[in-house]
Amino acid sequence: MRADRLLSLVLLLQHRGRMSAKELAGELEVSPRTVLRDIEALSAAGVPVYAERGRHGGFALLPGYRTDLTGLTSEEALALVVAGSRTTASAPGMAPALASAMRKVVAALPEPQRDATTEAAGRILVRPDGMIPRRTAGGEDCAVLDDLRRAVFAGHKVRIRYAAGDAEPRWRTVDPIGLVSAQGKWYLLATRDGADRTYRVSRMREVQELPEPAERPTGVDLERVWEERRARFSAGFPGLVADVRVREAVRARLVDRALQVRAERPDGPGWLRIELDFGGLDHALAMVWALGPDAEVLGPPELRAATAERAAATAARYG
Numbered sequence: 001m002r003a004d005r006l007l008s009l010v011l012l013l014q015h016r017g018r019m020s021a022k023e024l025a026g027e028l029e030v031s032p033r034t035v036l037r038d039i040e041a042l043s044a045a046g047v048p049v050y051a052e053r054g055r056h057g058g059f060a061l062l063p064g065y066r067t068d069l070t071g072l073t074s075e076e077a078l079a080l081v082v083a084g085s086r087t088t089a090s091a092p093g094m095a096p097a098l099a100s101a102m103r104k105v106v107a108a109l110p111e112p113q114r115d116a117t118t119e120a121a122g123r124i125l126v127r128p129d130g131m132i133p134r135r136t137a138g139g140e141d142c143a144v145l146d147d148l149r150r151a152v153f154a155g156h157k158v159r160i161r162y163a164a165g166d167a168e169p170r171w172r173t174v175d176p177i178g179l180v181s182a183q184g185k186w187y188l189l190a191t192r193d194g195a196d197r198t199y200r201v202s203r204m205r206e207v208q209e210l211p212e213p214a215e216r217p218t219g220v221d222l223e224r225v226w227e228e229r230r231a232r233f234s235a236g237f238p239g240l241v242a243d244v245r246v247r248e249a250v251r252a253r254l255v256d257r258a259l260q261v262r263a264e265r266p267d268g269p270g271w272l273r274i275e276l277d278f279g280g281l282d283h284a285l286a287m288v289w290a291l292g293p294d295a296e297v298l299g300p301p302e303l304r305a306a307t308a309e310r311a312a313a314t315a316a317r318y319g
Contacts, residue, residue: 148179262276
């Protein structure tokens with residue numbers, strides 16, 4: 001364990017430059033006293049680490065000292081850095097190991113490749129939650145994703161032939177900010193004529209990378225941009241809370257199609273009573289109707305009335 005920590009300490013100094021004992025302790029999740037002991041051990045082993053005194057002092061490696069750990073290509077390094085993003089690293093028990101691995105990957109790269117990898121990693125985000133908070137979702141096949149990803153990493157403008165809803169696809173020229181994978185679905189965060197835009201990659205029919213550099217603000221926090229846009233999108237839903245009695249055997253079919261579950265309790269042998277959030281009346285009606293006699297709407301009144309009306313119309317059709 002200590003050997004791994006000593007290596008991580010060297011790579012931190014190699015990648016970040018001068019760092020204080022407190023900063024190193026925070027990164028390595030140990031005490032400043034442990035860091036000081038590790039520094040002494042490294043010096044004794046011949047690693048050229050030295051201390052700088054004063055208010056802005058700290059520990060640093062002699063200029064030009066490097067340790068090389070990997071022959072990763074740029075794409076391989078980028079894949080690992082993205083996999084070790086803040087969201088992934090927050091998995092229980094995994095944060096220290098992932099943080100250590102990412103330090104080793106990034107610090108061991110040649111400087112030009114390290115800079116390019118760090119820059120590109122800031123243009124892609126992988127999230128477990130979607131644009132709206134659905135419980136589950138499958139992946140999707142995006143034929144244009146590779147072309148789009150190259151353009152985004154290169155920092156170039158792109159032309160996309162995009163189908164919005166049921167409309168015919170048409171061309172748009174946009175300035176990419178970054179790509180987000182959320183619940184298996186890919187989104188392009190971009191601006192168009194200075195206005196924020198979010199595009200589903202699966203709705204893109206063609207992508208053309210342009211030679212002009214994209215207009216992208218410096219220091220973009222892609223996760224913050226995603227959360228802001230996601231919040232605005234979710235706020236636009238009318239929303240409806242449904243009170244449904246459902247057979248236990250089909251519970252998953254209903255829950256998986258709702259936005260979220262508010263409350264749940266048994267309601268007789270083999271039955272459950274669940275409160276769920278849906279995007280609106282039409283969304284809730286379609287999901288409950290698909291369960292037929294295995295579900296009963298208890299509320300709100302407008303949803304119960306709409307379900308009864310559809311059931312009566314269907315019975316009349318077949319009566």
